[in-house]
Amino acid sequence: MRHVLKRAGLGIAAAVACAGLMAGLAGCTSDGGLDIGMGGKGRSPEDTIRVTPEDGAEGVEPDSRVEVRVPSGRLERVRVVKVEDAQPVEVPGTVSEDGLRWRPARGARLALAAKYSVDAVALDGHGRRSARHTTFTTAVPEHRFIGYFKPENRSTVGTGMIVSFSFNRPIENRAAVERAIRVTSRPPVEVAGHWFGKERLDFRPRAYWKPGTEVTVDLRLRDVEGAPGVYGIQHKKVGFTVGRSQVSLVDAEEHTMEVRRDGRLVTTVPITAGAPKTTTYNGKMVVTELFDVTRMNGATVGFKDKDGKGEYDIKDVPHAMRLTDSGTFLHGNYWAPASAFGTANVSHGCVGLRDVKGGSADSPAGWFFDRTLIGDVVEVVKSADRKVSPDNGLGGWNMDWARWKAGSALR
Template identity: 70%
Template sequence: MRNVLRRAGRAAAHTLALAALLAGVAGCRGPALDFSGKHRSPEESIRVLPDHGARDVPPEGPLEVRLPSGRLERVRVTRIESGAPGRITGRISEDGLRWTPRDGTRLSLAAKYRVDVVALDGHGRRSARQTTFTTEVPAHRFIGYFKPENRAVTGAGMIVSFEFNRKITDRAVVERAVTVTSDPPVEIAGHWFGDDRLDFRPQRYWEPGTKVTVRIRLRDVEAAPGAYGIQHKTVSFTVGRSQVSTVDAAAKTMEVRRDGSLLATVPITAGEPKSTTYNGRMVISDMQDMTRMNGATVGFTDENGKGEYDIKDVPHAIRLTESGTFLHGNYWAPVDIFGRVNVSHGCIGLRDEKGGSGDSPAGWFFDRSLIGDVVEVVNSTDQVVEADNGLSGWNLSWARWKAGSALR
């Protein structure tokens, strides 16, 4: 079995092949399940409303999770807009087939939500699904959804990233309205990727212990004709420590260094020759203890249009790019391939056990990782990952980074 997913516009050989971490960003671009498909058994159909990626969802919903059979084990609905975390509480029906929010629940306007579901089929086997959706933004208003979350503790490679729900035509006025400072102080610059994304980073990785403060003063700022901001808030995060892991695709190893000291050298499997792993520095942006990966969502199908693989319980899944590169546990490959053979379609696989084991290499690494940690791939025959693919801006030189500011 293969491990990984790749970039949307690349050829299938470079599309992530082990999976589609089904999520808003899930395991490679979008939900891993197609509920209108003809090839799904009832136990596999975790149905979430609103649909994955839905926009402009009204405050009254709909919001629910359904199963045709089996039993829901866990449903979590969390507001993930930084600075305003919160959870929607609800209940699972007595038959275990439906989750609904408590009576009177209303979603917040201009907010992004994530739905995490774990379900059991009739044989007690787990499967997972993760989706995201955003609620209505008032007419003639815009909002920036940003990372990391307020009061988060991150790795030293964390990049502050804003994604706007409308195209920004006056980038300078928006960039002026967002200030990022640090204690101890360092120079921090913004960089625009297109007309709806603005990232901030220093010249080098943050020093451990640094407190970073983000002041957002977008309220009534006109970013495009007739479109005014609604946010006025201050958020912060703290850099916990510096962990940089170097994956050598040729040697098939990963060296994990914490604050410069080597913690361990872990055997891995990377992308096979026809679907190699990106080179370059990537930043951990999401972590799931279990997720689902399906080849059909990324173009890996057989002659009948079914996915070449459908793994419902991929353990210890760590997202590295938006296009679907993951570092994750692998329990289905022979133990002796790790450190010896590259068999994935671009992901980085670590040995694991079914259900995920904290004593496995994958579990060990997962338990010692933070959002914002850096994973750098070297000696692959692939290109360097693009700077806007996930939080990969460290692959730009400082001069090129600052040249992308609207205030230069």
Template identity: 55%
Template sequence: MLSLAACGGGGGKGSGDGKGKETQQGKEQSAAAVSISPKSGATGVDTSGALKVNVARGKLTEVTVKDAKGAAVPGSITGGGASWTPATHLTASTKYTVHAVAKDSEGREAAEDSTFTTLTPKNTFLGYFTPEDGSTVGVGMPFSVNFTRGITSPQAVEKAIRIRTEPAVDVEGHWFGNDRLDFRPEKYWKAGTKVTVDLNLDGVEGRDGVYGKQHKTIKFTIGRNQVSVVDAKKHTMKVTQDGKVIKTIPVTTGKPGYDTWNGQMVITEKLAVTRMNGETVGYGGEYDIKDVPHAMRLTTSGTFLHGNYWGGDAFGNYNASHGCVGLSDVRGGSDGSTPAAWMFDHSIIGDVVVVKNADDRTVSPDNGLNGWNMSWADWKK
């Protein structure tokens, strides 16, 4: 611990030569003794828990910590002026300077300065996030991060992700396993909300000896409010915007034994044409359709809202799919007037599709971005 009390007076810029130099007013040297940890010149300093500033026989009045680029580290003086601690972790492989000032009971100042460099990690992790920076998304879109390494210090990682919104709304995080963290408000986002995410993972020890190496700011905007409700018994889908039905579309959902999930599902991907193969979802060789038009993904496991050109008269009449929600379409999706084409053109990533009255359970919250199927109390646990 470096503990050389500098001379007071004249701005407190004493040389710290230990000779007890007097102030410009001829007063005794300050009794306050400032100590900074780690010691000046230290290298390989841990990014969390190592930086501390303390004072004996006095109270801290100013502590400034900056990196080589001049960016300040936030922190607070506590213990009635006895100590200062940073409010966040430090960045890895970074040189920091510390300047601390304290006063003794007579008002005489003492100052201390220090420099140190944080560790360079051998093992690192990243977070792959959605939605993309600058995007406009639907009201059901959470901010979701998938980590490249399993996290064993979830509180440290979650603390390093700050979410700000306009207008302000409480946003909470929820972990799915140890490698995925989603954030959402209690209810769907309000249309027009602007969301800013500070992903400050650089230097966070996510697991023993494994540190984040990422610092990004992501901004996205919530578009109009569109929620579509599929009734598997009535074979219809009512598309609502701002709570008003703008279109009712005949659909077909999962046939017996292949029932569609119930629950709230978020569109995570839009594909003008895609291949759907039963092998990929555990249905063997039951189907292999190479040109499914206007497909929008609802679950990771393979539930889509998509165009269907082979369904005959099923739409609005009976359920004939292998679990997807099918809308009438033409092969190749070239006809823009079909129900599927209309739905595709009027949907964005993050829109919500709610399925009800299907003969299956509610979709798992982690099967896609479908955390809306958890209560707010459970989400915050």
């Protein structure tokens, strides 16, 4: 009972009263209410302070009515709190002008799979207090959704980084989900979302981020209904820092790659791009993964022999930097003749830099790899192929700003 009184805000005096040391006390009730004269002797706390949902209610829906009221007198204070969580969260609300009713603030919504406590104190016409403590639990949904996102929290990325969410379930209520994800930056710039189908949502500014920008991603997806009966589970804040600018231009005709750091040409590297029958995509692509060494099997991206096996299967490709989801990499190449780099296009669509078996930091591939961040931009021009699709990797920079913003569910 002492715990209940403390939560209701009655303090030591009320606790002493409950012990029977103060005259005029009607009694401590079994449900956690303290009735001090509101309406007369013998009146139950349920009659004195009426709480909806009822005490001990289970499976309460998040949009159910929450209300505390008294038949007479006035409510002095009401506190509704989500408890048994890492951080208690109070439900905002106000008492009506006549003092008889408390309701949540407009737009306030209960969380799913949560326990709430209600602590209320009321005064009767003679200034005598009555307190009540109740609890209820909300419904646990059968289905949840989660958004897997890039980049990683606390990472340092290139200026071309796009914040990308892929959802584990199709999102029907795209506006509600997009509204629940806030991407902000210091210094501030306009950031807009763009949906690619029902399971992917990307965010970017109009132009590449400025070096040194700090970006915050505030996810408030918990209890957001993304589709009928499917609710979000995440409530967290993550962030990343934009490092120096590095944009590299691959010229498939000239067989070169110009590497620019903060707008200044650092070096020009000889490359080999896609062969005539397996050309490299044109357009702006963003590095999304870095591998010291990886295996590349043509069968996984559609390059198969008549027997169904991959046209190539290289188990130790060094210094591999992924550019698209469909399998375009910029990587070290030790199997092509050294004479191919800078003179011919011989790959299956990737951009190759000269390297040695096992990889070398002193090779062109090793040099570039060691100076590359997730989020750096590689743009390919003058290839006999189409422009990369905006949803193939982080290809959203190939859309102009008007078209990008048109893909927002909040337009």
